[in-house]
Amino acid sequence: MHPVDDSTDLGALFHAAFRGLRRTWSEQLAPWELTPHQWRALLTLMGRRPFDATGLEPxxxxxxxxxxxxxxxxxxxxxxxxxxxxxxxxxxxRDSDPTDRRATLITTTAPGCELFAAITAQRRDKSSEYFARLSAHDRTELARILEQLGE
Structure with missing residues (x-):
């Protein structure tokens, strides 16, 4: 491993690492016949769903x-x-918005929640597999750094 100095392009390194992880995402969606665009929409909708002790609810x-x-x-x-x-x-x-008849509301169904949970679990497993090449200490440090950058 090369030492990091001021000339190191951290953005390029980060992008290369992300491409390595992202490469498998389309492949993971194929069995469910979802495109990356459909997944992003479902992910965005599910980001607004409540979670309880038993999991996801429509x-x-x-x-x-x-x-x-x-x-x-x-x-x-x-x-x-x-x-x-x-x-x-x-x-x-789709449902009509009760506050504005011209607007349409989108809600995830029970099958949508189940699919979201299955894909999320598989992606977490693939992510764990991808990052397994790092030591536990390095994974912890990477998580700390990414959380800091995400703030």
Whole structure:
């Protein structure tokens, strides 16, 4: 391992490490017939779901379609296409917003929650496998540094 000095491009090193981890993500989604865009939408929706001691529950907070598009940084038309695909698979449902009849609310269904839990568990396992090449001390230190950078 090379010593880190001021000339080391930490951004490039971080990006290379992230690419190594991300490489397997599309492959992991294939058995569930999900695209990375569909996964990101489901992940964004599930980020608003309540968790309890037994796991994930459907329902809870819904998200307006326009807010989903904004969070995903895509055009509303593109978000509509992604939600159409997820709805066809039974992973989300659309409802009218009771406060604004023009708006549509998106909610994750029970099958959507189950799929989210399964994919999340597999991704955690693959992530653990990826980082297993580091010592326990290095993993702890990396977690500390990433938390600090994420603040």
């Amino acid at each position: 329902g809870g907070d819904s998200m307006r379609l326009k807010d989903l598009a904004q969070r995903l940084r895509i055009a509303p038309r593109s978000a509509t296409e992604v939600v159409d695909q997820l709805e066809t698979k039974g992973l989300v449902q």
